Amino acid sequence: MSSTFQITIDGQPVQVQPGETILQAARKLGIRIPTLCYVEGFEPSASCFLCAVQIEGRPNLWPSCAMPVAPGMVVWTNSPEVRQARKTALELLLSDHAGDCVGPCQTGCPARLDIPGFIRALAQGQPAVANQIVIDHLVLPASLGRVCPRLCEQHCRQCQVSEALSIRNLHRFAADQARWTPTPYQPAQAQPTGKKVAIVGAGPAGLTAAYYLLRQGHAVVLFDAHPQPGGMLRYGIPAFRLPRHVLDAEIKRISQLGAEFRLGQSLGTHFSLAELQSQFDAVFLAVGAQGSRSLGCPGQELAMPALQFLERIAEGQSPELGPDVVIVGGGNTAMDASRCAVRLGAPSVRVLYRRTRREMPCLMEEVEAAEAEGVQIEFLVAPIRLQQDNGRLQLICQRMQLGPPDKTGRPSPVPIPGSEFAVQATSVIAAIGQAVQFSSQQAPGLAFSKWGIAVDPKTLATNIPGVFAGGDAVTGPDLAVRAVAAGKLAAASIDQYLRGQPVRGLPESVNALMGKLSEAELAAMLRDIERAPRAPMPQLPLEKRRTSFDEVELGFSAEVATRESRRCLSCGCGKAIPCRLRAYATEYGVDPQRFVGQRRQFQRDLSHPEIIFEPGKCILCGACIKVAAEAGEDLGLTFVGRGFQTTVNPPFGRPMSEALKKSARRAAEVCPTGAIMLRTSGCAGCRLA
Numbered sequence: 178m179s180s181t182f183q184i185t186i187d188g189q190p191v192q193v194q195p196g197e198t199i200l201q202a203a204r205k206l207g208i209r210i211p212t213l214c215y216v217e218g219f220e221p222s223a224s225c226f227l228c229a230v231q232i233e234g235r236p237n238l239w240p241s242c243a244m245p246v247a248p249g250m251v252v253w254t255n256s257p258e259v260r261q262a263r264k265t266a267l268e269l270l271l272s273d274h275a276g277d278c279v280g281p282c283q284t285g286c287p288a289r290l291d292i293p294g295f296i297r298a299l300a301q302g303q304p305a306v307a308n309q310i311v312i313d314h315l316v317l318p319a320s321l322g323r324v325c326p327r328l329c330e331q332h333c334r335q336c337q338v339s340e341a342l343s344i345r346n347l348h349r350f351a352a353d354q355a356r357w358t359p360t361p362y363q364p365a366q367a368q369p370t371g372k373k374v375a376i377v378g379a380g381p382a383g384l385t386a387a388y389y390l391l392r393q394g395h396a397v398v399l400f401d402a403h404p405q406p407g408g409m410l411r412y413g414i415p416a417f418r419l420p421r422h423v424l425d426a427e428i429k430r431i432s433q434l435g436a437e438f439r440l441g442q443s444l445g446t447h448f449s450l451a452e453l454q455s456q457f458d459a460v461f462l463a464v465g466a467q468g469s470r471s472l473g474c475p476g477q478e479l480a481m482p483a484l485q486f487l488e489r490i491a492e493g494q495s496p497e498l499g500p501d502v503v504i505v506g507g508g509n510t511a512m513d514a515s516r517c518a519v520r521l522g523a524p525s526v527r528v529l530y531r532r533t534r535r536e537m538p539c540l541m542e543e544v545e546a547a548e549a550e551g552v553q554i555e556f557l558v559a560p561i562r563l564q565q566d567n568g569r570l571q572l573i574c575q576r577m578q579l580g581p582p583d584k585t586g587r588p589s590p591v592p593i594p595g596s597e598f599a600v601q602a603t604s605v606i607a608a609i610g611q612a613v614q615f616s617s618q619q620a621p622g623l624a625f626s627k628w629g630i631a632v633d634p635k636t637l638a639t640n641i642p643g644v645f646a647g648g649d650a651v652t653g654p655d656l657a658v659r660a661v662a663a664g665k666l667a668a669a670s671i672d673q674y675l676r677g678q679p680v681r682g683l684p685e686s687v688n689a690l691m692g693k694l695s696e697a698e699l700a701a702m703l704r705d706i707e708r709a710p711r712a713p714m715p716q717l718p719l720e721k722r723r724t725s726f727d728e729v730e731l732g733f734s735a736e737v738a739t740r741e742s743r744r745c746l747s748c749g750c751g752k753a754i755p756c757r758l759r760a761y762a763t764e765y766g767v768d769p770q771r772f773v774g775q776r777r778q779f780q781r782d783l784s785h786p787e788i789i790f791e792p793g794k795c796i797l798c799g800a801c802i803k804v805a806a807e808a809g810e811d812l813g814l815t816f817v818g819r820g821f822q823t824t825v826n827p828p829f830g831r832p833m834s835e836a837l838k839k840s841a842r843r844a845a846e847v848c849p850t851g852a853i854m855l856r857t858s859g860c861a862g863c864r865l866a
Contacts (some may be wrong), residue, residue: 186252200228212242233252288661295310308354308355308362316384319426327345339492370393388755412467484611484624515528516550584635706746788855792824812828813827
């Protein structure tokens with residue numbers, strides 16, 4: 178007589194034997210039940226409660242890893258109650274998680290660049306690997322490595338103790354490696370799909386979308402109104418910041434993937450949206466913000482728009498400015514225009530800005546560079562009228578004072594009565610902002626928001642099926658790196674659309690973040706990290722800068738790049754990709770901040786030659802304790818403390834190097850989080866040569 182009996186799991190019958198657990202029975206059926214604390218071959222601890230299931234006729238939920246089967250049992254593994262319980266269990270685990278899934282720098286990058294990855298490669302002395310990483314993640318790495326505003330560096334934890342890691346300059350160094358190799362890296366490309374995509378706009382968003390769509394096997398045609406591709410990177414940023422040969426080399430990489438460019442053609446003039454829809458399988462609208470806002474005062478037509486000025490220079494012209502040039506504005510475009518005016522030979526170049534230096538929206542390094550080159554900046558000044566006076570221009574201005582904050586959070590400039598004065602000039606350049614010159618008349622039927630084209634923010638799909646939009650056309654004037662991010666998102670959504678899949682955009686993973694660290698936590702993170710000042714960027718001598726459009730920033734040497742990369746604190750988790758805790762948290766839509774309270778302190782034990790131990794990531798599953806005991810470790814690991822203070826540690830306060838002499842690698846394998854990780858040879862955080 179058979180000793181087996183039948184149970185039912187999620188409506189499927191299965192024959193089981195006495196002593197089997199529900200988890201084992203489910204695996205026979207191929208039913209996946211998530212587990213963190215369970216290790217095959219060891220007594221189940223049922224500590225994480227992630228494997229909870231529902232049993233008909235019994236109250237509460239039960240841990241499937243430890244619950245034995247019984248005849249006639251009916252089990253449900255994925256009911257709403259079960260999923261909610263698992264979500265809550267994960268949120269409780271993350272509430273006490275002292276670790277970052279990815280570094281704060283990477284979460285601060287709109288383009289999702291693998292910053293820890295390429296910095297680790299540079300620290301290991303592997304610039305070719307770093308080059309592959311940045312090219313895989315960005316289509317324009319060398320360009321962004323020169324002009325990106327370094328949002329990532331604002332989040333760098335080195336800021337808490339010294340200066341941020343020079344991430345952008347390291348990014349540039351990694352990208353520039355393509356210039357020194359006879360066979361530059363070219364990413365893999367899928368087989369042709371037979372699908373064809375039209376992209377309107379060959380700026381950062383359009384080029385990025387083209388790059389990823391081509392890699393996915395789709396044919397791409399880019400339309401642009403300008404005679405050359407690049408958008409604002411070519412026509413809005415001077416060559417002394419972004420040399421044209423650098424941009425051209427990156428666009429060539431896209432051409433080599435098969436991109437077709439149709440230049441000098443604009444939507445609404447040379448072709449219609451309806452025509453694109455009839456000829457292509459999908460359309461991406463990526464027009465940029467290449468219009469200039471006017472001064473908003475009488476006589477504004479006498480001022481030259483800054484973007485028009487920069488575009489003429491980009492086309493090889495030398496606009497006649499005269500000896501006295503005045504630029505109105507305080508952003509990067511104003512700084513670029515002022516520095517161009519210096520290079521064109523203007524003896525006097527002044528910038529007028531209505532707030533103070535502190536409120537300027539441009540990078541402070543650009544302000545300092547302009548001043549070093551001879552540009553004078555006057556603060557708390559605003560124009561109220563521009564007029565001609567005996568063949569010259571006269572700008573009537575008034576003094577300002579700072580008032581209450583406006584909607585941007587900056588203090589509002591308030592006029593001071595009776596403070597008017599005149600500024601004489603031969604040329605006035607307006608650099609007070611950009612505008613998107615795209616309207617519903619150019620694309621009938623397309624829905625618009627107050628900023629631009631209306632889209633689903635998760636997919637960039639418009640109200641017209643098969644038509645997507647991103648970059649400045651959607652957000653209004655914004656950063657090039659955010660346009661690149663939009664291009665990546667658009668490519669993912671368009672690829673899904675073309676393959677007949679649900680359009681969901683890019684996958685989002687849950688990220689646990691520790692936030693600002695205490696002094697003790699910083700000390701633990703800084704242990705064995707090289708203490709060195711931020712590496713300065715070598716620059717062209719000042720006397721050459723004033724008379725040349727040659728690149729000002731010269732780039733790091735290999736020695737400096739390696740040394741600077743070793744300042745990285747390795748905040749991110751080396752186990753973030755295979756980490757089951759993170760994977761399940763993403764799957765169950767967990768909010769890591771749902772239960773906010775005290776968390777354990779960040780600690781890092783680097784004493785062991787094979788592993789890194791970060792006890793703040795431990796979920797107390799006990800798997801490593803069992804592995805150490807099985808291996809016959811003399812010291813091993815144990816639970817230390819009671820209640821909330823419980824940790825897994827070597828007994829008697831001993832280091833991990835003494836605790837795991839036989840089973841370190843096995844302990845890292847069974848650890849479901851990043852509490853015990855294998856070292857990566859040469860990595861910045863490990864310090865292992």
